[in-house]
Amino acid sequence: MTINEIQDTIIGEFSLFGDWMEKYEYIIELGKSLPLIDPAYKDEAHLIHGCQSQVWLHGEEEDGRIQFTADSDAVITKGIIALLIRVLNAQPATEIAHADLYFIDRIGLKEHLSPTRANGLASMVKQMKYDAIALNGKTKAS
Amino acid sequence: MAFREEIAVRSENRFDLESIRADFPILDRMVRGNPLVYLDNGASSQKPLQVIEAITEYYLGTHANVHRGVHTLSQEATDAFERARRTSQSFLNAGSAEEVIFTSGTTEAINLVANSFGLRFLGEGDEVLISGMEHHANIVPWQMICARTGATLNIIPVEDDGTISLEKYASLLTERTRIVSVVHVSNTLGTINPVGQMIRMAHERGIPVLLDGAQAVPHMKIDVRALDADFYVTSGHKMLGPTGTGLLYGKMEWLHKMEPYQGGGEMIERVTFEKTTYAPPPFKFEAGTPNIAGFIGLEAAMQYIQRIGYDAMRMQEEKILQYATERLSGIKGVRLIGTAPEKVSVISFIVDGAHPFDVGTILDQQGIAVRTGHHCTQPLMDRYCIPGTVRASFAFYNTIEEAEKLATSLERAISMLVA
């Protein structure tokens, strides 16, 4: 599926929930089931700045597509990362770099986050795009 | 005991919670589909109509710059502004109105003292003594002035229950201690420090003491002369007043010895390009046009508190604190941080297996406003080896029902967050 197809699927899923407590329940479940990151990547170099809770993100390139793993000490943050990874994982690097992540607004996530969390979300998206561009550059250069 | 009961009876007669809540229209707000439960009073209190109206009326009918014009409005504005200073004086029981300096808040007040006192009295090898539970506002200004003057910053350690040991405090008062600057009531733990004794012990050695009263004034009657504090600072916005207002009480003997910290209009006696002489206190510490409307609002806030009475406020807050403490400590996985015997109505806690931000987010979804994080006391968080806490801080306008709502919403949050 393309990035936008996945986004549309998520928007559809979220429209089925009654209220935001249910949506948070779902985000928390996603957070709990986020695949573990290799502990070696939970270091300063992989820490995303601008998040109040700690978030580590690692990207790897495989055939021009980017694989992300991540972790956080806060489970809601992990759930949000899980959503981002679901949308961007294994997509071509250039698609990631240019992706318009409209699902964040459409599911109402942004308005339901505190400003600090919203900033953190923006930092996460930015870092995923940076990683994609950087990793893409690497393959081309080699 | 009999005395307490007597107060209870007397206060209950006067204390009409419903009419008090009607003075705070914001409390009727809905948040995310739920009635707002505002338990972040430690960060900033809500404002009663009386304060809002005082500010509005001032702007509608009286506003002009103060201490300047001969015209009527300026005179009226000056009178109102200086009346607010006299109200602040009696509110804190300062010896004279000139000992009350208007600042933008606690932070500016501490920066003022750190600079004006520090540059005059601190030198290489001197010591400043603060505690391990200080707000960053009572750490960073001292660090900055210590770096400039070569003085050292010493720290009174915090005990496990969130108190200060007077023995350890005594051992840190040395020949070289030039000032003690401690928090009267901890914003994170709620601890009421034994400041009367601490001041006496410092004074025995001739050391002046600054008290950070940002979290004390909203809850208890402050008598700076009975305390014998050398400096007492607080923020208006935590005590029903507007943002951008703060009080700095300083004993006149110190204020005379201190140099101004900022220069500009309003603070001078005579300016030439060669030399400027300063106005006497308080004006020499109030450069520039002050927050006139703010202090008129703050006066209304102080009058509101005086009308309700600290006894009655305290009674309601104690009831809620006791209820919430029992209720929350009975919830599995909840650990209270700060269990001093002498506390104001602040409860900090952590939940096993859940990040404070996550707990705060799920509480917010249920309409409950609490503070999460380090509460500008990072060294204190390090002391307890935690990233932060969830803090519920209650005001006299909160209810037992709201405390119960916090508890049930917390139970729901825990069931969602902790697998």
Ligand SMILES: Cc1ncc(COP(=O)(O)O)c(C=O)c1O
């Ligand atoms: C104990 C204490 N000191 C200082 C401050 C700083 O107050 P302000 O931000 O109003 O200057 C606060 C406010 O959070 C506080 O709780």
